[in-house]
Amino acid sequence: MKPVLHKHNIELSDKAQHIEFVSMIEDLWDHPYVLELDGFGQHLNTSRRQHSLNVAYYAYRMSKRFDLNVQDAVRGALLHDLYHYDWRTEQPVAGRHVNVHPNQALENARKITEVSEVMADCIVNHMWPMGEGKPQSKEAWIVQASDKLCALLEITTQIAHKAAHLNLAPMMVGILLFVK
Numbered sequence: 001m002k003p004v005l006h007k008h009n010i011e012l013s014d015k016a017q018h019i020e021f022v023s024m025i026e027d028l029w030d031h032p033y034v035l036e037l038d039g040f041g042q043h044l045n046t047s048r049r050q051h052s053l054n055v056a057y058y059a060y061r062m063s064k065r066f067d068l069n070v071q072d073a074v075r076g077a078l079l080h081d082l083y084h085y086d087w088r089t090e091q092p093v094a095g096r097h098v099n100v101h102p103n104q105a106l107e108n109a110r111k112i113t114e115v116s117e118v119m120a121d122c123i124v125n126h127m128w129p130m131g132e133g134k135p136q137s138k139e140a141w142i143v144q145a146s147d148k149l150c151a152l153l154e155i156t157t158q159i160a161h162k163a164a165h166l167n168l169a170p171m172m173v174g175i176l177l178f179v180k
């Protein structure tokens with residue numbers, strides 16, 4: 001399976017140019033801890049697993065462009081939101097969500113793979129500047145930027161999609177009757 005860009009979302013399909021990206025995440029992508037993220041919404045209808053893939057893919061493109069540690073940036077990005085609760089309704093650990101969930105994600109990431117220093121930096125500091133930590137490596141700067149970019153794209157494309165499918169006819173009739 002290889003990823004392609006589809007609207008704001010990345011999909012795993014058969015594009016040969018993305019073999020490298022997939023090879024960096026394939027041991028994690030179908031891991032039960034990562035699969036479980038499908039059960040949580042992240043931004044509107046984008047699941048946390050899809051969001052994680054989106055962030056990983058943009059981190060891949062950016063870290064490659066700047067000749068950084070691509071593998072650590074991608075794997076850190078994929079695991080940056082690896083927590084299993086709905087932060088809107090649950091708070092299993094005391095504290096502010098922006099500070100708590102990156103540490104939860106790091107704890108979970110360490111249960112399923114080896115986590116390098118750079119990966120840990122990408123995960124725990126992705127909430128900068130809202131969270132407590134600040135990225136220490138260039139890879140972590142890229143992951144926090146990719147996270148924000150993806151959140152923006154995920155939300156705006158869905159709103160635009162909804163607006164394009166709104167039936168404006170009844171509203172227009174109402175306006176015409178009102179101004180008459």
Ligand SMILES: [Fe+2]
Nearest residue numbers: 080081101126
């Ligand atoms: Fe997060």
Ligand SMILES: [Fe+2]
Nearest residue numbers: 051080081147
């Ligand atoms: Fe995120």
